[in-house]
Amino acid sequence: MDQDRVDNGLRRFESLCRERGLPLTVQRREILKALLQRDDHPTADQVYGCVKERITGLSRTTVYRVLETLVRLGVVRRLHHPGTSVRFDGKISRHHHLVCRKCNRVIDLENRSLDHLELSSMRLHGFQVEDYSVHLVGVCADCGRKSRPTS
Amino acid sequence: MDQDRVDNGLRRFESLCRERGLPLTVQRREILKALLQRDDHPTADQVYGCVKERITGLSRTTVYRVLETLVRLGVVRRLHHPGTSVRFDGKISRHHHLVCRKCNRVIDLENRSLDHLELSSMRLHGFQVEDYSVHLVGVCADCGRKSRPTS
DNA sequence: TGCCTAGATGGTAATTGTTACCAAAAAATG
DNA sequence: CATTTTTTGGTAACAATTACCATCTAGGCA
Ligand SMILES: [Mn+2]
Ligand SMILES: [Mn+2]
Ligand SMILES: [Zn+2]
Ligand SMILES: [Zn+2]
Numbered sequence A, B: 001m002d003q004d005r006v007d008n009g010l011r012r013f014e015s016l017c018r019e020r021g022l023p024l025t026v027q028r029r030e031i032l033k034a035l036l037q038r039d040d041h042p043t044a045d046q047v048y049g050c051v052k053e054r055i056t057g058l059s060r061t062t063v064y065r066v067l068e069t070l071v072r073l074g075v076v077r078r079l080h081h082p083g084t085s086v087r088f089d090g091k092i093s094r095h096h097h098l099v100c101r102k103c104n105r106v107i108d109l110e111n112r113s114l115d116h117l118e119l120s121s122m123r124l125h126g127f128q129v130e131d132y133s134v135h136l137v138g139v140c141a142d143c144g145r146k147s148r149p150t151s
Numbered sequence C: 001t002g003c004c005t006a007g008a009t010g011g012t013a014a015t016t017g018t019t020a021c022c023a024a025a026a027a028a029t030g
Numbered sequence D: 001c002a003t004t005t006t007t008t009g010g011t012a013a014c015a016a017t018t019a020c021c022a023t024c025t026a027g028g029c030a
Helices: A003-020 A026-037 A044-051 A060-073 A112-116 A141-147 B003-020 B026-037 B044-051 B060-073 B112-116 B141-147
Strands: A077-079 A087-089 A096-100 A106-109 A128-139 B077-079 B087-089 B096-100 B106-109 B128-139
Touching: A003 A026, A003 A060, A026 A044, A026 A060, A044 A060, A060 A077, A060 A087, A128 A141, B003 B026, B003 B060, B026 B044, B026 B060, B044 B060, B060 B077, B060 B087, B128 B141
Parallel strands: A096 A128, B096 B128
Antiparallel strands: A077 A087, A096 A106, A128 B128, B077 B087, B096 B106
8 A cells, every 4th residue: 555645645635625615524535545545446336345334324325426526526537447337546647457358357557668658649630638548458367377277 | 431341350250150150140240240330339239229220129138148249259349438338349450549538439549659569578467468458538529629619 | 612504425216237037039950 | 841059039137326305514604
């Protein structure tokens, strides 16, 4: 867990809320904190699962709603990856993903060379690029071991 | 519409079916043809919408099932992108996508330099990469025009 | 500090995309 | 053709997400 990411994220969130007159609720803070502390890419339900112990009476609906708010504020990213339900990513700096086509796990990939792809020369037909990321699809280490037994 | 892609796709599909003893049904052929003819990234429901006119009595269930089969055969790709439902891509050669965060459109991006990223040097922690693609997120030309009126 | 009000939450019901199931229909095989 | 195997259509079940509304809370103000 990256304590700096947690602190910075929470601070940025609080100032954004003040800026826009959004009330700072326990639910919002705890849900964001939970996301910032993990470095996987949980679904709304998984977030609910780990936050409900800290906030008694937390509603699943609230989790969906708060996650939506956090995405709108730009402190969290929404991911669309295999496995039916939407995933959330507490890491908003540019990074890339390894996607396992067997277990649907999504693993962060940090790589400086991928962070600076030359896009300016592309024919984008008027599309305004704001960010990008590279998705590497394949089989993760765990799944690779399982399918090809200890050779 | 790229007639070669349609022809090649259908031919490949037919030989794969024979190989694996899968019956060649009208539904499978028409659904694949519809996907190969489009160069957007339709949902199952959109595919149903445009194929049902060609096959009377076509069931939505069949569309979902056939799309799944086509993905398993490797003649179409499943995409996970904004807008809740799964999208399908009839183009299976390596290519990239522009994703509009306003209208959720997904536009193909062909770019030679993106097709040959140097991955071998990366620390992949045992992940076996089979393919990759780059997602450029931003605002498409149409949406850009709308929000920032004719200046 | 104790009200007031806009906005947020919780709980339930509705909606939507997708899958399970099974009887009827269509392909392959010989 | 007759047989066997697999697919299809239709409906019911499911799961993720959203709509709704009564209740509650954060934040502003006396
Ligand atoms: Mn990530
Ligand atoms: Mn595509
Ligand atoms: Zn895996
Ligand atoms: Zn757009």
